[in-house]
Amino acid sequence: METFDRFLSAFLPLFVAIDAIGMVGIYISLTSDFTESVKKRLVTEATLTALFVSVIFLFFGKMIFRLLGISPDDFRVAGGIILLILAISDILFSNHEKRRSTDTAVGIVPIGIPLIMGPAALTTILISTETLGFPLTLISLLLNLAIAWFVFRNANWFVRMIGEAGTKALAKVMALFLAAIAVMMIRVGITGFLEKI
DSSP states (O other): OHHHHHHHHHHHHHHHHHOTTTTHHHHHHHHTTSOHHHHHHHHHHHHHHHHHHHHHHHHHHHHHHHHHTOOHHHHHHHHHHHHHHHHHHHHHOOOOHHHHHTHHHHIIIIIIIIIISOHHHHHHHHHHHHHHOHHHHHHHHHHHHHHHHHHHHTTHHHHHHHHHHHHHHHHHHHHHHHHHHHHHHHHHHHHHHHHTO
């Protein structure tokens, strides 16, 4: 029972930090112009990217932070800027030819990093590793990434329910939410900087 409680202590914070279900709308917005085969490839690329980065942070996170002289707040600001640029592009421009030509990059950034594995998730991994150990953190990480893969891979049922017009409208609305999330990440990062002064 105690082991299960410790597992939940590792799993649930990371589940909330990744928030795959809450990101479905943003995923739809980012991939609305892609074919089904490209979307499937993007989900796999994004998940593998998130796995690669998270495993590195799981084992070497603190050392990397110290070597580079960076903090979780730096990650928040950088990730927020990337998301904000993408959101502004989605809101202002309906022609996504540029996105189509760089669809592989979209799978890696921003879907893999920082949507699936963003600053909150990376910070959660570092804290969980320190308090609960590597095994439980690794297991919870793998399960959460499997959930994220499954959710994004099956996002189409949602599209079928609301129709093509509804999907396009949702894409614009989600781009606004993406911009808001980006601003929040930047704000939290800057607040963290100011609190250290």
